[in-house]
Amino acid sequence: MKDFKNFINGEFVGTASGKTFENRNPVDNSVIGMVHEAGEPEVAAAVAAAKAAMKGPWGKMTQAARIEMLNRVADRINERFEEFLDAECKDTGKPRKIASHIDIPRGAANFKAFSETLANHPTEAFKLDTPDGQGALNYGHRKPKGVVAVISPWNLPLLLMTFKVGPALACGNAVVVKPSEETPATATLLGEVMNECGVPAGVYNVVHGFGGDSAGAFLTAHPDVDAITFTGETRTGEIIMRAASVGLRNISMECGGKNPGIVFADCDMDKAIEGTMRSAFVNCGQVCLGTERVYVERPIFEEFVQRLKEGVEKLKLGRPEDADVDFGPLVSQEHKEKVLSYYRTAVEEGANVVIGGGIPDMGEELNAGAWVEPTIWTGLADDSRTVNEEIFGPCCHIRPFDTEEEVIELANDTDYGLAATVWTENTSRATRVAESMDVGLVWVNSWFLRDLRTAFGGAKQSGIGREGGVHGLEFYTELKNVCIKL
Numbered sequence: 081m082k083d084f085k086n087f088i089n090g091e092f093v094g095t096a097s098g099k100t101f102e103n104r105n106p107v108d109n110s111v112i113g114m115v116h117e118a119g120e121p122e123v124a125a126a127v128a129a130a131k132a133a134m135k136g137p138w139g140k141m142t143q144a145a146r147i148e149m150l151n152r153v154a155d156r157i158n159e160r161f162e163e164f165l166d167a168e169c170k171d172t173g174k175p176r177k178i179a180s181h182i183d184i185p186r187g188a189a190n191f192k193a194f195s196e197t198l199a200n201h202p203t204e205a206f207k208l209d210t211p212d213g214q215g216a217l218n219y220g221h222r223k224p225k226g227v228v229a230v231i232s233p234w235n236l237p238l239l240l241m242t243f244k245v246g247p248a249l250a251c252g253n254a255v256v257v258k259p260s261e262e263t264p265a266t267a268t269l270l271g272e273v274m275n276e277c278g279v280p281a282g283v284y285n286v287v288h289g290f291g292g293d294s295a296g297a298f299l300t301a302h303p304d305v306d307a308i309t310f311t312g313e314t315r316t317g318e319i320i321m322r323a324a325s326v327g328l329r330n331i332s333m334e335c336g337g338k339n340p341g342i343v344f345a346d347c348d349m350d351k352a353i354e355g356t357m358r359s360a361f362v363n364c365g366q367v368c369l370g371t372e373r374v375y376v377e378r379p380i381f382e383e384f385v386q387r388l389k390e391g392v393e394k395l396k397l398g399r400p401e402d403a404d405v406d407f408g409p410l411v412s413q414e415h416k417e418k419v420l421s422y423y424r425t426a427v428e429e430g431a432n433v434v435i436g437g438g439i440p441d442m443g444e445e446l447n448a449g450a451w452v453e454p455t456i457w458t459g460l461a462d463d464s465r466t467v468n469e470e471i472f473g474p475c476c477h478i479r480p481f482d483t484e485e486e487v488i489e490l491a492n493d494t495d496y497g498l499a500a501t502v503w504t505e506n507t508s509r510a511t512r513v514a515e516s517m518d519v520g521l522v523w524v525n526s527w528f529l530r531d532l533r534t535a536f537g538g539a540k541q542s543g544i545g546r547e548g549g550v551h552g553l554e555f556y557t558e559l560k561n562v563c564i565k566l
């Protein structure tokens with residue numbers, strides 16, 4: 081049985097209240113360990129440690145030394161790859177095949193990619209003419225924001241957390257991380273790595289617990305937190321924005337989505353099927369960028385539905401450690417109930433269930449786990465709840481369309497605006513449609529092909545701000561203009 085403690089000022093600590101909660105493996109609902117729930121005193125201690133770290137050696141370290149240290153962190157995650165992989169798979173139930181290719185390598189890469197990008201980014205400079213003819217020189221100087229609160233979700237725990245911690249530390253901030261209550265393991269393990277790599281105490285802190293009236297709320301309300309970066313549900317983002325408004329603290333929000341996939345009749349069908357299989361079902365559909373609404377041009381509609389169904393039939397469900405398994409359980413019993421409630425709603429709303437819609441029989445050993453069937457629907461009205469609300473499960477609705485104008489209208493008819501995919505061999509059309517999407521990210525003939533130098537974030541209710549590449553500089557640093565009269 082594991083013991084997941086808070087990591088404060090370089091030490092693993094329990095809590096004054098002694099409060100703990102269970103961490104369960106969603107594969108079979110067994111208890112993996114106990115998590116120490118941080119109360120106000122632990123959150124205050126973590127924030128104070130981070131604030132003090134900014135005044136200590138970390139605050140004085142050169143950028144080159146900081147980057148070298150973060151490179152060591154990346155290398156050490158890779159050296160302890162199996163431990164991180166095991167922890168992530170037990171927490172989430174996701175297949176090792178996926179976590180070993182995406183979660184852990186990308187989690188490590190986040191400590192290298194951003195330091196390199198940020199270190200090589202030039203600072204702006206402008207020469208100003210003045211009446212005396214001597215002029216003045218302006219240049220931009222960036223300072224770290226200070227103490228950054230990182231609030232992260234459970235679907236890609238290490239990857240999404242380090243996507244924020246990497247650039248935050250590269251820019252010289254100190255962080256207090258509040259991982260999801262569902263997935264405390266890899267954030268805790270990273271504390272060990274930070275110590276092993278000589279990262280000064282207080283630079284990286286972890287407080288465990290829930291959102292409201294728990295560690296999340298205590299952290300976002302703390303007046304010494306200078307900025308808050310959040311990934312999670314849009315409704316939670318609204319609550320955090322309210323907390324951040326006190327003292328006018330900076331926020332970065334990466335929230336939910338109801339992403340469209342648009343498939344034109346002139347697409348490469350094999351690629352469109354393969355890509356949509358991944359975008360709808362990988363990680364059991366628990367990817368913010370995933371496709372839950374698929375629009376297919378009418379001449380290929382029937383064939384597309386049939387081939388996607390055949391793809392689902394081939395998915396192998398099972399334990400994460402089995403090498404040929406590509407589909408695991410949802411993250412928790414609570415999330416299973418939510419997804420199943422949408423499966424029922426879809427039927428009530430008149431969906432034609434092409435495949436799935438229920439709970440698979442996984443056998444005696446696994447039936448207590450958070451399993452649901454991968455599901456495809458057709459025939460729903462555009463204003464149905466199933467087509468409009470984020471489900472965050474392994475499911476999609478497929479609808480035919482007739483014209484480019486019609487599908488652009490349909491795809492954009494949502495409160496969300498995170499990502500879209502477009503499948504066509506016509507480059508002019510691809511460009512036209514991609515540019516018409518009211519979203520932050522569009523993939524043409526691909527999905528989740530991420531270049532860490534590019535901007536990442538959502539439009540409308542899917543987020544505020546952009547992270548990734550040099551865009552992180554805007555959030556993780558305070559830009560000051562220095563004007564020197566010559």
Ligand code: NAD
Pocket residue numbers: 231232233234235240258259260261289290291292293295296297300311312313314316317319320334335336337367368470472498538542543
């Ligand atoms: P969630 O909003 O329930 O929780 C996210 C984090 O916020 C957790 O750590 C949680 O404990 C914390 N939290 C909850 N209430 C809080 C409060 N009142 N104050 C402070 N913290 C609080 O989201 P989730 O269920 O963990 O994740 C799934 C959601 O995340 C989906 O909506 C998905 O689309 C979104 N997501 C978005 C992106 C993106 O990049 N846009 C990436 C992954 C997931």
